[in-house]
Amino acid sequence: MAKTILFLLLAILSSATATTRNHHGHGDKLTRFHFYIHDIPVAAKPTAVEVAGAPSFNKSPVRFSRVSVVDDPITETPDPKSRILGRVQGLYAFSSQTEASLSVFLNIVFTDKKYNGSQINFLGQDPLGLKVREMPIVGGTGAFRFAKGYVEFRTLQFDPSTGNAILDTNVYVVRSGYF
Template identity: 45%
Template sequence: MGKLGVVTLLLSFLIVTMAALGGSQPEDWHKSVVRVEKEEEKVTELHFYFHDTVSGKQPSAVRVAQAMESEKSPTLFGVVMMADDPLTEGPEPTSKVVGRAQGLYGSAGQEEFGLIMAMNYGFTDSIYNGSSLCILGRNSALHPIREMPIVGGTGLFQRARGIAVGQTYWFDETTGDAIVEYNVTAFHY
């Protein structure tokens, strides 16, 4: 066997060894998977009320941060609230609780009052107990009707997407407390 044969044999051995050891290639960081859905996509429509209480001895939403100039801003720009608000079957505060809205909302508008919402609507009633929907988007709270995107979910709402339509049912201008009616359409598997 000549020099060329030995070099070819060594290169072949090296290539086979690297392949067997799973040589690191730039493409190793990803993998494409073709998914075949066995279940059909479902559509669920929900109707409930969101009770946001910022006043009193036991508020359900509290201020956790603010910019230094927030108090001077007519839109409270820079104020961030942490919420654990009840979601109820009807508008009355004594109505049956069907879940909790937990997360953050903050005043994100300098010119117009608008909230950025990052909320998890966790349900505690009926077949939805333990399931949740994730809302992430702008809430133009002073508009009569506003839409916020559903960007995910858990439990029965796995891989959810959809829309949460809010409409103020009641608002106290003195305290800032509010009750918001929600009609939600969620697409999920």
């Protein structure tokens, strides 16, 4: 009986180790990033611009049908003058008729140091009323080829009169140890 339990325990441990290896035999690496996104639709040089919206929904309290293209700076601290690590580029659309919620299609484009030129791509639903919103990573380029993981947003600051916001952002990305 003891030998059977020991055998099962060893089998479970060896299979757990195998799941951390990719198809090339190399281990995957988890990288965590923490930064701030500055989404600024109202400014002398806006970083988010509304490009479409159905005229019939101009008075929608949840901005249903509005689509914006973004090129938001990513900074090291909440201060917009702090070191820029990259940009978030893509688009988001207000996609719910009943709540303030976005469908996002975005790319984290790194411009700083080690990851310069690499990207992390994510998409998903961003229900703005929630304290923490989570979206899946669907891919990447450069250092993040074959990326998977998730992105978390927390609204740090929001001005309802302009829509200007600072998002406290955590990224948990798993990338292949092969690259």
